[in-house]
Amino acid sequence: MARFHVPTIDISAWVGPGSPDARAAVVAAVDHACRTVGFMQIVGHGIPNVVIDDLQQGLDDFFALPLEAKKKYVRPGGENRGYSPPKSESLSYSLGVDPVTRMNDFFEAFNVGTSWREYPGTTATAEDYAENTWPDDTAGFEPAVTTYYDEARRVAQTLTRIFAAALRVPDDFFGDVTDHSIDVLRMNNYALPPGSIELGAELTGMGEHTDFGLVTVLWADRVAGLQVLGLDGSWNDVSPAEGALLVNLGDVAARLTNDKWLSTLHRVKPPVIDGTIERRRSAAFFHDGNADAVIAPLPGFVSADSPALYEPVTVREHITAKLAGSRAGRKNVGAVREAARVAAAERG
Template sequence: MPAPTIPPCARFTPAPPTTEKLDWAPLPVIDFSEAATPEGLARIAPQVCSAMRTYGFLYIVNHGYTNVQNQRIFDIADAMFTKVPDDEKKRLVADFEMTGSYRGYKARQTWDISNGVRDQIEQYNLHRAVTDPELQEHPRAMEPFLPELRAFTEHNHYNVMHPLLRVLAQGMELPDETFVRLHNFDGPADTSGTFSPLSQCDAPVDDTLHSPRDEIVRYENRMIFAHHSLVMLGSYPRSAEEETQTNNVWMKGHTDIGTITILWSQPVAGLQILCPDGKWRWVRHIDNALTVNIGDGMEFLSGGYYKATIHRVRQPPVDQAGYARLGVFYFGMADDDVLLRPRMESPILQRVGVAPRFDFAHAPTMKQYRTGLTSAYGVSKLSKRDDGHEEEVIHGVVVKHFN
């Protein structure tokens, strides 16, 4: 049988890695070849759970994609921005303020960063199903690559996120499938329609049911993300005046909305995390590695046992100035109707207690929190705090933005 024909795609040439001596975060590197068996999962569980309780970040290697497959995904991600005409991008722009979904393109100059400076991030979000035309229309130039992107989302979901969810459940002495069953892939999942925060908040929710969430992949600075969706996102250089006005910060310190974020490592340094000692440190690039972090959704479900780490994006080092950052992300979220309250059946939580960020008696669903924060991010008026940071309240949850 002849091999399937792979559609041609121009080769993306990434920037060279920085040679500057940066203060790198000491994150553990997890060999994910161990994740293929229950015995292997048990061996990596202590290291994974320890990292997610301290830094909330870790690296994964040997995740099942080769260097060639990795390069191909970044080639496709680059084409999402360079091979699609501007008029088609404008037609496919997401109305995130109305729908609470980034599905489609987000143009630059959309979010307010600081002192009137707006972002230089262009992104494209794909629903996790990718190839279903009823869920999302894609640019014509990208149609030949949709089967590959669908396979890529499934790899992130089943081969990376699900094993991690099993490990996190083990760390809380819960059955392995506790969190997996809250993260379904198949089923009706068009959750990006117009929404009413008040009516959603008042609606009764049965958290024994778990319908699929809105999953996205993005490309940043051209990056790709997916929360049960794939996102491609690109970040572009700014003027010297803009850098001064924002103190070199491209995206304020924040925590992610969902449960697990998978970032496919790229060489332009910019990502920093706030370490337990209160210092910002850089996240290192490792060829064909994944950088994985915990988001708010998992912090809420674990009662604060696992930490949603504060991270930001800032101006790259001098030897990478002028390069755009092309990113590929998979953003994992619990099913839309899952209540974001702690799994109190955990023997761990029964022993150590919970660290609540809001009143769990009035916990929002994943959809309420996702759509509320998505529609507000970068466009809502934030309240200033005494420490100089900012905050807003999303469905009873205080969301902080770290300047």
């Protein structure tokens, strides 16, 4: 089997004016990455450096607050908003996989997303598209995060146009699936004060999981930790190139293509250096699709030789089951195919 490789793809031909040949080359490269890895790095995305610099500063300012100050912004797990303290989640449960210790993922996070008020005239409700909580302890956090959020959403929408071309569906196909998309920006911090964890234990920065929706656009600093599961069952270290964003497919993309495109398992392992965990930051923008969109394999990916692997499900139903696993500790019994891949990797 070929060596594991996450390709770097320049999407500038789709961000600005691009020739038909240049755009076709991007489509071919993205399609190949989606079929073979499920991950890619993109450059030419058009997000200004100053926007990313401001985001990093905003994250640093917020996560530097005392834990008790951050806990003011904890929200109910089902809302997927606000602050998540360390060891309050276990992503493995979203796959129906038992972690070594319940709710053992040591990362902390802050989530913001698109509220129902931004989708007038649609079926969006506060139940699926919650309002945001913004910390009042750090003045620069909200404007920096909002600016980056808008840029990341633009990149995700550009990618769905490329996806439509790759899948040979109408240009507006994903518009119908994402015109009131559940979009969330999840900002993560992998660092804890010395003495607050057992360094001899089996530490899990973020347990193995697949992303829930259509596509994820990830900014991450270049500290080691992210690992991606290869087709041969091996875990492989992945770090973004300078100026690149990591992009990976989620479960919605895999279901639409009957697993021809890969929703690849990944995890974060903590880099322990001299008895402490090195700090690592990331911000994942999840473009998940409309809550009421019904997701099932597209006809072009189903045949007598390739029967449908998934029953139709709404984005709401799928995400609810996944969040009940990661946030409430209830195993997602519907994630049979993903759990089997984790088990195979452990045996290997």
